[in-house]
Amino acid sequence: MILNNLKKVKTLLPKNVTLVAVSKTKSVEEIKEAYNEGQRVFGENRVQEMVEKYEVLPKDIQWHMIGHLQRNKVKYMASFVSLIQGVSSLKALKEIDKQAKRHNRVINCLLQAKIAGEETKFGLSFQEIEQIIASEELKKLSNVNIIGLMGMATFTNNKTQLTEEFSSLKKLFDKLNTKGKNLSVLSMGMSGDYSIAIKCGSNMVRMGSAVFGERNYAG
Ligand SMILES: *Cc1c(COP(=O)(O)O)cnc(C)c1O
Numbered sequence: 001m002i003l004n005n006l007k008k009v010k011t012l013l014p015k016n017v018t019l020v021a022v023s024k025t026k027s028v029e030e031i032k033e034a035y036n037e038g039q040r041v042f043g044e045n046r047v048q049e050m051v052e053k054y055e056v057l058p059k060d061i062q063w064h065m066i067g068h069l070q071r072n073k074v075k076y077m078a079s080f081v082s083l084i085q086g087v088s089s090l091k092a093l094k095e096i097d098k099q100a101k102r103h104n105r106v107i108n109c110l111l112q113a114k115i116a117g118e119e120t121k122f123g124l125s126f127q128e129i130e131q132i133i134a135s136e137e138l139k140k141l142s143n144v145n146i147i148g149l150m151g152m153a154t155f156t157n158n159k160t161q162l163t164e165e166f167s168s169l170k171k172l173f174d175k176l177n178t179k180g181k182n183l184s185v186l187s188m189g190m191s192g193d194y195s196i197a198i199k200c201g202s203n204m205v206r207m208g209s210a211v212f213g214e215r216n217y218a219g
Contacts, residue, residue, distance in 0.1 A: 148185030
């Protein structure tokens with residue numbers, strides 16, 4: 001089942017779009033199935049769960065933290081996490097920098113933008129993102145590298161609204177790059193809205209249910 005889903009998803013994605021297989025709540029066995037099919041990038045939204053899976057699974061997996069970040073848990077994943085997608089404060093960046101230093105590595109991060117109208121979604125305003133990226137404080141954080149932006153659209157079928165939300169983030173992404181910021185990753189799109197996100201310029205999609213089937217409980 002997973003293999004067929006994964007193959008299908010891969011045929012739907014343009015070559016330049018990275019698939020993050022969102023494996024939260026899924027078992028090690030299920031992840032192995034996807035791994036054996038060649039998938040190497042997996043996303044989790046709870047640090048504890050990601051650490052447990054990291055410990056028993058092949059070490060060439062790239063683990064992305066996609067959930068809302070709890071600062072006190074950065075230390076548990078700092079030795080191995082490949083990309084932290086949901087960074088939404090300078091405070092969090094400082095903690096990531098501190099923990100990355102302890103492991104002598106640079107941790108790649110995405111700043112999470114609030115593009116949805118819903119109050120429940122975390123993230124920075126575009127203005128806050130521009131401020132952080134231009135800040136003197138960020139320059140001092142030599143062990144974090146902001147390589148792009150991430151956004152979650154409103155949970156809706158309204159294509160016009162989704163297009164507006166995704167396009168707004170693409171615009172910010174382009175604007176920052178025009179200013180010489182060198183961002184490479186624009187992470188937008190999930191199982192329900194990835195095709196619109198890609199049309200709007202996404203080059204990284206985070207897909208769970210389309211790859212692994214529906215989750216039993218909300219992640
Ligand atoms: C769970 C989750 C996804 C994947 O959702 P699906 O609808 O299953 O594809 C993507 N991004 C984040 C941040 C998530 O928490």
